[in-house]
Amino acid sequence: MERKLKHIGKSHTKFDAKERVSGKSVYGHDIDLPNMLHGSILRTAHPCAEIISIDTSKAEALDGVVCVITADDEIVDVNNISYKRDHPILKKGTVNCNRDEIAAVAAISKEIADKAIQLIDVKYKVKQGIYDPIEALKEDAPMINEFGQGEEKFGNKNIAESFHYEHGDLEEQKAKSKVIVKRTYKLPRVTHACMATSNITAEFNKLDGRLTLWSSTQVPFLYQRDIAHALKMDPSKIRVIQPTIGGGFGSKLDMHPFEPICVLLAKKSGKPVQIVFSREEEFILSPTRQPMTIELTTGCDAHGKFTFREVEIIKDNGAYTSWGATTPFVMMQSYSSLYQVAACKFDSHAVYTNNPFAGSFRGYGNPQATFSIESNIDLMAEELGMSQTEIRLINANYKGEVTGQGLHYKTCGAIPALKKVIETSDFENANSKTKGDRYKRGIGLASMLHVGGGAKIYRSDGCGTTLKLDHYGYLTIITGSNEIGQGSETVLAMIAMEELGLPEEKIRVINTDTDVKPWDVGVHASRTSFVAGNSLLGAIKLLKEKLSKKATELLDVVTDNWEYADGKMSFNEFEIKMDKVAREMHFGFPHELCTVNYFYEPPSKFQDKDFKGDVSGNYAFASQAIEVEVDTLTGKVEVLNTHVSQDVGRVLNPLGLQGQMEGGLATGIGYALTEEMIYENGVLKNPSFHGYKLLTTTDMPPVNFYPIETYDEAGPYGSKGAGEAPLIPTAAAIANAVSNAIGVRFYSLPITAEKVLRALHEKESMETIERR
Amino acid sequence: MKITFKINGESISKDIKPSLLLIDFIRDGLGLKGTKPGCLEGECGACTVIVDGLAINSCMYLAININGKEITTIEGLGTKENPLDKVQEKMVEHGAVQCGFCTPGMVMTTKAYSDKCIAEGIIPTQEEVKKSLEGNLCRCTGYAKIIEASEAVYKQER
Numbered sequence: 001m002e003r004k005l006k007h008i009g010k011s012h013t014k015f016d017a018k019e020r021v022s023g024k025s026v027y028g029h030d031i032d033l034p035n036m037l038h039g040s041i042l043r044t045a046h047p048c049a050e051i052i053s054i055d056t057s058k059a060e061a062l063d064g065v066v067c068v069i070t071a072d073d074e075i076v077d078v079n080n081i082s083y084k085r086d087h088p089i090l091k092k093g094t095v096n097c098n099r100d101e102i103a104a105v106a107a108i109s110k111e112i113a114d115k116a117i118q119l120i121d122v123k124y125k126v127k128q129g130i131y132d133p134i135e136a137l138k139e140d141a142p143m144i145n146e147f148g149q150g151e152e153k154f155g156n157k158n159i160a161e162s163f164h165y166e167h168g169d170l171e172e173q174k175a176k177s178k179v180i181v182k183r184t185y186k187l188p189r190v191t192h193a194c195m196a197t198s199n200i201t202a203e204f205n206k207l208d209g210r211l212t213l214w215s216s217t218q219v220p221f222l223y224q225r226d227i228a229h230a231l232k233m234d235p236s237k238i239r240v241i242q243p244t245i246g247g248g249f250g251s252k253l254d255m256h257p258f259e260p261i262c263v264l265l266a267k268k269s270g271k272p273v274q275i276v277f278s279r280e281e282e283f284i285l286s287p288t289r290q291p292m293t294i295e296l297t298t299g300c301d302a303h304g305k306f307t308f309r310e311v312e313i314i315k316d317n318g319a320y321t322s323w324g325a326t327t328p329f330v331m332m333q334s335y336s337s338l339y340q341v342a343a344c345k346f347d348s349h350a351v352y353t354n355n356p357f358a359g360s361f362r363g364y365g366n367p368q369a370t371f372s373i374e375s376n377i378d379l380m381a382e383e384l385g386m387s388q389t390e391i392r393l394i395n396a397n398y399k400g401e402v403t404g405q406g407l408h409y410k411t412c413g414a415i416p417a418l419k420k421v422i423e424t425s426d427f428e429n430a431n432s433k434t435k436g437d438r439y440k441r442g443i444g445l446a447s448m449l450h451v452g453g454g455a456k457i458y459r460s461d462g463c464g465t466t467l468k469l470d471h472y473g474y475l476t477i478i479t480g481s482n483e484i485g486q487g488s489e490t491v492l493a494m495i496a497m498e499e500l501g502l503p504e505e506k507i508r509v510i511n512t513d514t515d516v517k518p519w520d521v522g523v524h525a526s527r528t529s530f531v532a533g534n535s536l537l538g539a540i541k542l543l544k545e546k547l548s549k550k551a552t553e554l555l556d557v558v559t560d561n562w563e564y565a566d567g568k569m570s571f572n573e574f575e576i577k578m579d580k581v582a583r584e585m586h587f588g589f590p591h592e593l594c595t596v597n598y599f600y601e602p603p604s605k606f607q608d609k610d611f612k613g614d615v616s617g618n619y620a621f622a623s624q625a626i627e628v629e630v631d632t633l634t635g636k637v638e639v640l641n642t643h644v645s646q647d648v649g650r651v652l653n654p655l656g657l658q659g660q661m662e663g664g665l666a667t668g669i670g671y672a673l674t675e676e677m678i679y680e681n682g683v684l685k686n687p688s689f690h691g692y693k694l695l696t697t698t699d700m701p702p703v704n705f706y707p708i709e710t711y712d713e714a715g716p717y718g719s720k721g722a723g724e725a726p727l728i729p730t731a732a733a734i735a736n737a738v739s740n741a742i743g744v745r746f747y748s749l750p751i752t753a754e755k756v757l758r759a760l761h762e763k764e765s766m767e768t769i770e771r772r
Numbered sequence: 773m774k775i776t777f778k779i780n781g782e783s784i785s786k787d788i789k790p791s792l793l794l795i796d797f798i799r800d801g802l803g804l805k806g807t808k809p810g811c812l813e814g815e816c817g818a819c820t821v822i823v824d825g826l827a828i829n830s831c832m833y834l835a836i837n838i839n840g841k842e843i844t845t846i847e848g849l850g851t852k853e854n855p856l857d858k859v860q861e862k863m864v865e866h867g868a869v870q871c872g873f874c875t876p877g878m879v880m881t882t883k884a885y886s887d888k889c890i891a892e893g894i895i896p897t898q899e900e901v902k903k904s905l906e907g908n909l910c911r912c913t914g915y916a917k918i919i920e921a922s923e924a925v926y927k928q929e930r
Contacts, residue, residue, distance in 0.1 A: 020872030023806020485871030
């Protein structure tokens with residue numbers, strides 16, 4: 001990376017920021033089509049029940065109602081949806097969780113549609129549901145999902161998905177271990193809480209059978225295929241347009257029942273239909289992070305070198321199976337390959353219950369895995385009498401390492417990241433700070449590993465780009481990738497500015513329409529800047545070849561060494577404007593347009609049947625040191641300061657990257673301390689921001705961020721994916737810090753004031769007993 | 773019921789239902805979609821507008837209550853010459869925007885507070901700035917850049 005760069009590495013304001021701050025961006029909520037109807041969905045009154053009858057007559061008779069559908073309607077000729085195809089779009093016969101859709105209404109206003117829903121009379125026979133996965137695994141438990149294939153595939157009717165992984169000689173490593181720590185961790189159900197609630201607008205054209213969807217999906221091409229499967233349509237007849245998306249964080253990876261339901265309403269009514277969730281619906285219906293119980297046994301030898309990890313995970317899958325059931329893909333990476341681990345055995349079962357189904361969420365299983373791993377590391381260090389920093393440093397991943405799982409760390413910033421936060425937080429001294437009576441301070445450390453160059457879990461992990469340089473020297477980038485707020489559009493514009501010497505105002509990014517843009521797998525796995533960036537660089541190379549050929553001819557000079565600046569190409573004393581070259585290409589021989597297409601497929605590999613293989617183009621590493629203060633009178637934990645260091649390969653846009661760090665930390669802190677969906681017998685008790693506590697401005701600590709640049713050759717300019725990492729080690733570091741502050745360790749999240757206070761009282765009474 | 777009010781500098785009279793919420797009136801009745809419906813329960817602040825100088829949640833306010841008052845929505849900021857208000861410029865500059873759904877509310881809250889502070893000749897502390905934004909939720913940014921942007925509005929006044 002000798003070349004001096006003008007734009008990459010320098011802060012650039014967000015490409016779309018002016019639209020956003022002026023309220024001009026159009027979100028799904030703002031779409032208003034001519035003759036558009038409003039849809040509303042009736043959900044079950046009981047999480048587990050048989051449906052005896054559904055009477056929609058009163059709803060249909062209501063003035064303003066255009067149509068009502070239930071599973072028995074002839075228009076509802078559909079397939080099951082979801083990752084395991086175990087989820088009926090509209091339920092009949094039985095309902096299995098509190099999200100279950102029974103009927104839907106389209107009406108001339110939202111108010112009328114909501115009123116009509118309440119007029120639908122459903123008679124239920126209420127059944128005893130199963131809300132604990134351990135109960136569901138018992139032999140005498142009823143089969144929860146009738147489409148489940150657990151019996152044949154996993155030996156238990158209520159297992160939705162299982163993963164087994166191992167490497168190394170577990171018994172040999174156990175024998176070598178001086179210290180073995182076994183603990184059980186319980187992780188809560190939390191939700192994305194996107195500021196914009198879920199929404200969809202559907203228009204079905206009966207004349208040509210084409211469907212247009214305005215959808216905030218993160219994965220438009222997979223979504224197009226999913227909608228087609230659900231509704232028995234030809235995927236190419238479905239056009240997916242993404243309006244501005246008001247937050248994703250993984251929630252929009254799955255297609256959910258309300259989306260095909262909206263299409264069915266549009267088909268039946270013959271008019272466009274829009275469904276927008278209320279905030280309460282959003283809480284109840286948005287997929288959650290996986291709640292799970294993790295039993296982790298880890299060992300290290302007398303010198304603190306890690307010997308093995310053995311882990312058993314029971315995940316509450318809920319009633320249906322979303323992409324979330326595949327989070328073990330990521331979790332097994334952390335168990336097998338975060339730090340050097342000689343042997344690892346991993347088993348996880350996602351178990352059906354009558355709880356709502358979990359989905360995908362930024363970090364994808366990794367915050368849970370990392371919480372358990374990093375807690376166990378502190379416990380081993382303590383037992384061994386070793387410092388928390390040393391045990392991590394001697395086991396840290398290194399450049400050139402090929403892990404037991406086959407991940408190849410061609411570059412690795414694990415040790416520099418650890419050293420950085422240890423230094424900036426003055427970890428060793430902060431650790432021994434004198435503690436006051438009421439307020440106790442502590443510091444905790446945690447690291448993480450995540451994919452940095454996409455993840456080949458689908459047949460292609462690629463991204464397409466089309467470039468168009470017009471007669472006036474303006475560039476249009478048509479990319480398969482999506483902007484969901486993370487700033488990838490800005491990075492693409494910066495790359496084009498860098499490579500083609502064009503000013504920002506001459507660049508447009510088109511990325512919202514499946515009828516126009518080339519294929520891309522979607523926003524997930526921190527992959528967008530990596531794959532879309534590489535794809536754009538490939539396309540720019542082709543464009544330059546084209547420009548070079550024409551310019552050479554026009555100026556009668558032989559070279560490939562053009563410099564691109566200020567809209568011009570130059571070589572020694574030769575100079576020509578790019579727009580002139582584009583025009584000459586069109587109007588003169590060979591009469592072609594200055595456009596190119598390029599598709600980039602990362603060099604990563606599919607993992608084999610044992611889940612081994614180099615699954616990502618590169619890997620991201622990070623460490624966090626977090627300082628907390630615990631008020632022993634109230635139990636409240638306050639995060640005072642955070643030190644974050646991450647191997648991002650190379651910083652592309654410092655301003656955008658810092659924003660990803662701060663936002664990630666906020667979600668991580670919420671996961672650690674305040675956020676929890678409280679379910680009782682399958683019913684959510686806190687479906688509002690009153691009861692579900694997001695951080696606010698006054699809760700947010702400073703984020704001291706130190707990027708580590710390792711210049712990985714797989715990434716654009718040496719960069720790695722960065723978006724998910726900042727929230728992954730946060731809860732682990734905070735739990736370690738709380739333990740350091742008050743001498744009590746928490747094995748479940750969130751670490752609420754109530755929990756802290758109870759634990760302190762228990763500790764006090766134990767100490768009193770011991771003193772006696 | 774007929775109400776008369778001034779919105780974004782323009783005087784308007786309209787017949788409305790007494791139970792109409794201000795947010796619905798603004799978005800559906802007046803077609804000003806920049807005001808965002810985030811929760812409709814007064815918790816998230818995305819629908820913040822300014823009524824007679826005060827930032828309010830338009831989802832918690834009946835439209836009839838604007839009778840005789842002056843309202844500013846996100847569409848009312850900026851001028852022909854400078855389409856972005858200083859608050860908006862600072863939000864852009866400081867990277868305070870990610871998905872942007874909370875942004876109009878953040879801008880309007882900051883605008884009301886900064887106008888008040890400037891009128892009273894006060895330069896708020898960082899804690900006061902944070903407090904002023906406590907009623908606005910954001911899931912993307914972790915607030916740091918929003919707070920920075922908001923502080924920068926005052927720093928320039930100095």
